[in-house]
Amino acid sequence: MSSETLTSSEYIRHHLQNLTCSVQQGHFHCAHSADEAREMGFWALNVDTLLTAFVLGSLFLFFFYRVAKNPVAGVPSGLQNFVEWIIEFIDSSVRGSFTAKSNLVAPLALTVFIWIFMMNLMDLIPIDWVPMLAAQLGVGHFKVVPTTDPNATFGMSISIFFIVLFYSIKMKGLGGFAAELSLQPFGKLGLPANLFLELVNLIAKPVSLALRLFGNMYAGEMIFILIAIMGSTWAGFSLGSATLFGSQIVLSLGWGIFHILIVTLQAFIFMTLTIVYLDMAHQEHH
Amino acid sequence: MNINATLIAQAIMFALFVWFCMSFVWPPIVGALAARQKQIADGLAAADRGKHELEASAKTAALELRAAKEKATEIIGQAEKRASEIVEESKIQAKTEGDRIIGGAKAEIDQEVNRAKEGLRQQVAALAVAGAEKILRREIDAHAHASMLATIANEL
Numbered sequence: 001m002s003s004e005t006l007t008s009s010e011y012i013r014h015h016l017q018n019l020t021c022s023v024q025q026g027h028f029h030c031a032h033s034a035d036e037a038r039e040m041g042f043w044a045l046n047v048d049t050l051l052t053a054f055v056l057g058s059l060f061l062f063f064f065y066r067v068a069k070n071p072v073a074g075v076p077s078g079l080q081n082f083v084e085w086i087i088e089f090i091d092s093s094v095r096g097s098f099t100a101k102s103n104l105v106a107p108l109a110l111t112v113f114i115w116i117f118m119m120n121l122m123d124l125i126p127i128d129w130v131p132m133l134a135a136q137l138g139v140g141h142f143k144v145v146p147t148t149d150p151n152a153t154f155g156m157s158i159s160i161f162f163i164v165l166f167y168s169i170k171m172k173g174l175g176g177f178a179a180e181l182s183l184q185p186f187g188k189l190g191l192p193a194n195l196f197l198e199l200v201n202l203i204a205k206p207v208s209l210a211l212r213l214f215g216n217m218y219a220g221e222m223i224f225i226l227i228a229i230m231g232s233t234w235a236g237f238s239l240g241s242a243t244l245f246g247s248q249i250v251l252s253l254g255w256g257i258f259h260i261l262i263v264t265l266q267a268f269i270f271m272t273l274t275i276v277y278l279d280m281a282h283q284e285h286h
Numbered sequence: 287m288n289i290n291a292t293l294i295a296q297a298i299m300f301a302l303f304v305w306f307c308m309s310f311v312w313p314p315i316v317g318a319l320a321a322r323q324k325q326i327a328d329g330l331a332a333a334d335r336g337k338h339e340l341e342a343s344a345k346t347a348a349l350e351l352r353a354a355k356e357k358a359t360e361i362i363g364q365a366e367k368r369a370s371e372i373v374e375e376s377k378i379q380a381k382t383e384g385d386r387i388i389g390g391a392k393a394e395i396d397q398e399v400n401r402a403k404e405g406l407r408q409q410v411a412a413l414a415v416a417g418a419e420k421i422l423r424r425e426i427d428a429h430a431h432a433s434m435l436a437t438i439a440n441e442l
Binding site for chain 1: 288289290291292293294295297299300301303306307308311312313314315316317318321322325352376408431
């Protein structure tokens, strides 16, 4: 708990609040509450999300670039071995799901997987550490898991959606893509119904992609917060307090271990679906 | 938890990361992997080739060994034949030489015998003359009969 005067609901709200900042009347200003953040409207930035995402993405590219700068075809060093292991894993995943030829898909899949994996992994940092550190530095809120911010997940899924649209039109032509949207599954006579179904199908891709990741990570974060509250109800040495304190330790350990699976799985699902969507964009008929 | 411009910033960041990865990270590493694959394939092919060459040279070596053995046997046979020939020749030569030496010795012996006979003849003649001289000193003139005795000595 960041402060003993907080109630449980305040504690939860505090943890779920991004560091939302915007420029108001020429001044850079960060919101202190959820209401204030909402009033900032669209033209505000969640600085914590962007900062963490940027640092993690840079870290990923830094290590991979170190290997890529001077790749050894002979016996690889430790870091190169590790990087190659990941690259081969991604490469085999792409080969398994993506049948066309593209220079974009494999690096895209690699970036998606590692970046999301690292962002998800931030969930395993004990939830109070980063907000408390931020408080020491005079920053009111700091949500360290970027994937619990729908802005981050939608930012990626909408980018992928545009890539899918681009390749759909590039591979099939504008007419071919329009025909795919309007002429199936019911043929020419059912054109409005076709269009409606296919558009729902199309829009569902980025929405489900973003919401699946966001939902999983958000729920995981929520459970970490709820577990953290157990120990905070400490009220002197009593059986109840001791039980709750012990439960917090055991449950956060258990949930943390389980979360390692979710962290990896969600990153993998996001990557695999990205590959599959891009494969569908490259296929003539499906 | 509201949607705001973070969405756009995240999308731009994502695009930049993907671009960087696509341009500077993925191709060199995949290239290195392909190069290693080729290296290993080449190594295996070379090993295979080496094995074949080894088998071939083992076969050649066996053939040459057999040829050498045959040749050696032939040479030994020839040498043995030549050796017995030389022994035979030496025997013949030795026999010839021995005969020659024996012949020489016999001739020499004959010569010595003849010389001794001659000597003896001379001495016998001289003795006979001396005896006859003693006998005839009183009766015969030595000078008158010397030539007649010499004629007789020569007829012996």
